Amino acid sequence: MSVDLKTSQNGNGVVTVLIEGDIDMSSSTEVRTHLTDLFEKKQKAIVVDLSKVPYIDSSGIATLVEGLQWSHANKTKFRLTRLTPMVKDVFEIARLLTVFEVFDSNEEALKGI
Amino acid sequence: MTESVKLTIPSDPKYLSLARKIVYHLLINHDVSKEIIPRLVLCVDEACSNIIKYGYNGCQDQPIEMCFSLAEDFFEVKIRDYGKQCDSRDIKPRPIHEVKPGGLGTYFINEIMDEVNYCTNREKGTLLTMCKNLKGEPASAREKIG
Numbered sequence: 001m002s003v004d005l006k007t008s009q010n011g012n013g014v015v016t017v018l019i020e021g022d023i024d025m026s027s028s029t030e031v032r033t034h035l036t037d038l039f040e041k042k043q044k045a046i047v048v049d050l051s052k053v054p055y056i057d058s059s060g061i062a063t064l065v066e067g068l069q070w071s072h073a074n075k076t077k078f079r080l081t082r083l084t085p086m087v088k089d090v091f092e093i094a095r096l097l098t099v100f101e102v103f104d105s106n107e108e109a110l111k112g113i
Numbered sequence: 114m115t116e117s118v119k120l121t122i123p124s125d126p127k128y129l130s131l132a133r134k135i136v137y138h139l140l141i142n143h144d145v146s147k148e149i150i151p152r153l154v155l156c157v158d159e160a161c162s163n164i165i166k167y168g169y170n171g172c173q174d175q176p177i178e179m180c181f182s183l184a185e186d187f188f189e190v191k192i193r194d195y196g197k198q199c200d201s202r203d204i205k206p207r208p209i210h211e212v213k214p215g216g217l218g219t220y221f222i223n224e225i226m227d228e229v230n231y232c233t234n235r236e237k238g239t240l241l242t243m244c245k246n247l248k249g250e251p252a253s254a255r256e257k258i259g
Contacts, residue, residue, distance in 0.1 A: 022133075025162045026126035055133065055151075057158050058217035086151045093152075093224055094217055 003027045005034045013044030014113055016106060020052040023060030032063045039070050044077070045113045049106055051082035056090055068100060077101070081109045115184045116143075124165045124194075125173035133158055136181065143183050145247055152225045153188060153245060159218035160192050160241055168196030168239065186248040195238035201231035 003021035010016055015038055023031055038046055048064070050056075064080070071078035079101045083091065091097045103109040120135055122128040136157050140150045161177055169175045178193040204219055222229055228244040 022130060024126070024129050024133075024158060025165065026129060055154075057155060057162065058221060059162065061217055089151060090155065090221075093221060 003030055005031065007034075007038070010047075010110060012113075013042075014047065014110065015043045015045070016047045016049055016110075018049040018052065022055040023053055023063070024055065024057045025059045028057075028059040028063045031060065032066065035063070035067050036070075039067070039074065039076065042074070042076075045079065046071070046076065047079045047081060047106060047109045049081050050084065050087050052084075053087055054084055056087045061090065061094060061096070064100070065096075077113055079103060079109045081106050115182050115187075117180055117182045120179045120181070122161070122177050122179075123173060124169045124175040124177055124196075126162070126165060129158055129161055132161055132179065139181055139183065140188070145183075145188070149245075149247065156222045156225050156243055157190055157192070159221050160190075160243065163218055164192070164194045164196060164239075167199065168194045170197065172196075186246060188245045188247055190241075190243045192241045192243075193238065198233040198237075198239055201233065204231060 003019055003023060006018040006020070008016050008018075017034065017038070019031060021027060035046070035048075046067070048067070053060075067078050070076070081103045082105065083102060088097070091100070091102070101109075118135070118139055120132060122132055133154050136154045137150060140153060141147075145153075157179070161179075164177055165171065165173075175194070175196060180191045182189040182191075222243065225245070226243045227246050228242070230242045232240040232242070
């Protein structure tokens, strides 16, 4: 099962990635490759919009954790927005809601970057 | 009365979504709380993913056999594979305070399910049994083990 990844430039080196579809073992590699490409382009900030992700598993979480670690190492901002209820629940179980910068809207996520 | 549904999928990640859909519909048709259903679906997905990754080393044409049993207040999943066995004592989630990729699948299973048992007392593979009380709020398997 593949995911759809749409990237839009917000100007000033800020990129928003809209992910559409389940992020599981069959699709997390695609997400990881896409995010890695963006990190390598040395963006100032990457905002990941999860509003169209109805399902995420541990491989998807691992991909986002990798993104977070990469952002820390490279002083880039890495923010998550609009988590669906299932995704938010998985983040809560994994106790990651306070580890990531999580926002309810893309507008909020873009503030202060 | 206990109802059972059996499902066999190849060890190809593209079939995980099929397994998830079947578990979801089985539980929704049984009037299981909509809050717990995604968590139970996650456990089945994570167990199958672990089998593909570790039991079958990524080989995509091996069988994963599942049996889902539902009673009024009880959900049991048995998942059988014929891959590499490992000592159940070695199947450990990573400490949750360590923020790093990997090791979360087993953590989710232990956190959500009430009972988790890996049986390797057979010639090949493993039989994983996971149980969840659908009515009460018993301690997670992780807390029972810990």
